[in-house]
Amino acid sequence: MKKHISKAEAQEKIDEFFRQKELDAKYVKKIKRLAMKYNIKLGKYRKRFCKKCFSDLKKGKVRITKTHKIVECRKCGERNKFRIM
Numbered sequence: 391m392k393k394h395i396s397k398a399e400a401q402e403k404i405d406e407f408f409r410q411k412e413l414d415a416k417y418v419k420k421i422k423r424l425a426m427k428y429n430i431k432l433g434k435y436r437k438r439f440c441k442k443c444f445s446d447l448k449k450g451k452v453r454i455t456k457t458h459k460i461v462e463c464r465k466c467g468e469r470n471k472f473r474i475m
């Protein structure tokens with residue numbers, strides 16, 4: 391993992407990771423670190439995982455308000471708020 395990769399390669403890795411149906415919290419953390427290192431914005435991918443414990447939010451409870459979508463993490467109970475554009 392010490393190998394130096396280009397930003398494009400890092401982006402490709404990230405895209406590939408989020409194409410998976412289920413995300414593993416352990417790897418989400420790694421991918422997030424990779425994105426930070428290469429200054430890559432996760433954008434829409436941020437909605438896929440809990441900001442606190444990094445687990446997959448797909449199965450979380452969803453509530454919609456006028457301005458936000460709130461997804462409650464099934465693992466840690468954190469409410470992840472996303473602004474609705």
Ligand SMILES: [Zn+2]
Binds near residue numbers: 442443464467468
């Ligand atoms: Zn969580």
